[in-house]
Amino acid sequence: RKEVEQDPGPFNVPEGATVAFNCTYSNSASQSFFWYRQDCRKEPKLLMSVYSSGNEDGRFTAQLNRASQYISLLIRDSKLSDSATYLCVVNERGFKTIFGAGTRLFVKA
Amino acid sequence: DTAVSQTPKYLVTQMGNDKSIKCEQNLGHDTMYWYKQDSKKFLKIMFSYNNKELIINETVPNRFSPKSPDKAHLNLHINSLELGDSAVYFCASSQSPGTSYEQYFGPGTRLTVT
Numbered sequence: 001r002k003e004v005e006q007d008p009g010p011f012n013v014p015e016g017a018t019v020a021f022n023c024t025y026s027n028s029a030s031q032s033f034f035w036y037r038q039d040c041r042k043e044p045k046l047l048m049s050v051y052s053s054g055n056e057d058g059r060f061t062a063q064l065n066r067a068s069q070y071i072s073l074l075i076r077d078s079k080l081s082d083s084a085t086y087l088c089v090v091n092e093r094g095f096k097t098i099f100g101a102g103t104r105l106f107v108k109a
Numbered sequence: 110d111t112a113v114s115q116t117p118k119y120l121v122t123q124m125g126n127d128k129s130i131k132c133e134q135n136l137g138h139d140t141m142y143w144y145k146q147d148s149k150k151f152l153k154i155m156f157s158y159n160n161k162e163l164i165i166n167e168t169v170p171n172r173f174s175p176k177s178p179d180k181a182h183l184n185l186h187i188n189s190l191e192l193g194d195s196a197v198y199f200c201a202s203s204q205s206p207g208t209s210y211e212q213y214f215g216p217g218t219r220l221t222v223t
Contacts, residue, residue: 042216043199043214043215043216043217044152044199044214045214046212085150087152095140095157095165096154096165096167097142097157097212098154099144099151099153099154101149101150102150102152
């Protein structure tokens with residue numbers, strides 16, 4: 001089993017749609033969780049951290065379920081500019097950062 | 110004003126050569142990283158340095174040797190390049206090692222070994 005697993009997609013959605021991505025992680029001792037965004041041929045950039053209580057940033061909502069070792073990202077009212085690869089990131093004890101392989105999103109007009 | 114910079118941006122070289130990639134951050138961070146992103150876009154950590162000391166070495170072949178002359182710089186030297194080394198190499202930095210801090214990435218160095 002991979003340490004961090006994501007559905008690679010691609011997800012093809014129309015503008016204005018709501019889309020959800022999921023991620024599972026294998027190490028129950030993992031300590032912190034993030035979603036990063038990577039545009040084509042660019043570097044990854046932090047989208048948001050993920051907290052146990054769930055957190056929201058504008059159109060983006062992230063949730064964490066430690067019992068199920070599951071992280072989600074919900075994007076509401078998708079924009080063309082949301083087209084990118086979304087990377088689920090898990091930090092383990094001992095400073096190790098593990099990236100998922102990413103989920104590709106295409107938002108169409 | 111670039112936060113994390115890498116040079117060169119592109120590197121094309123032949124098998125067997127030795128090459129270096131340089132990374133600098135001006136964020137005042139204590140921790141720096143090297144990642145490799147292969148053709149399948151999978152981003153994998155290679156090394157992590159905190160205050161110039163190596164804290165993570167993820168079973169990378171010893172042909173790869175990182176060097177941190179000071180907290181703001183982390184260079185990567187690769188000996189005897191192989192075809193499988195072709196990838197994009199990203200440098201990153203964070204405020205502290207571990208778990209809660211955002212990592213800032215450089216623009217990447219696209220290495221092609223022929």
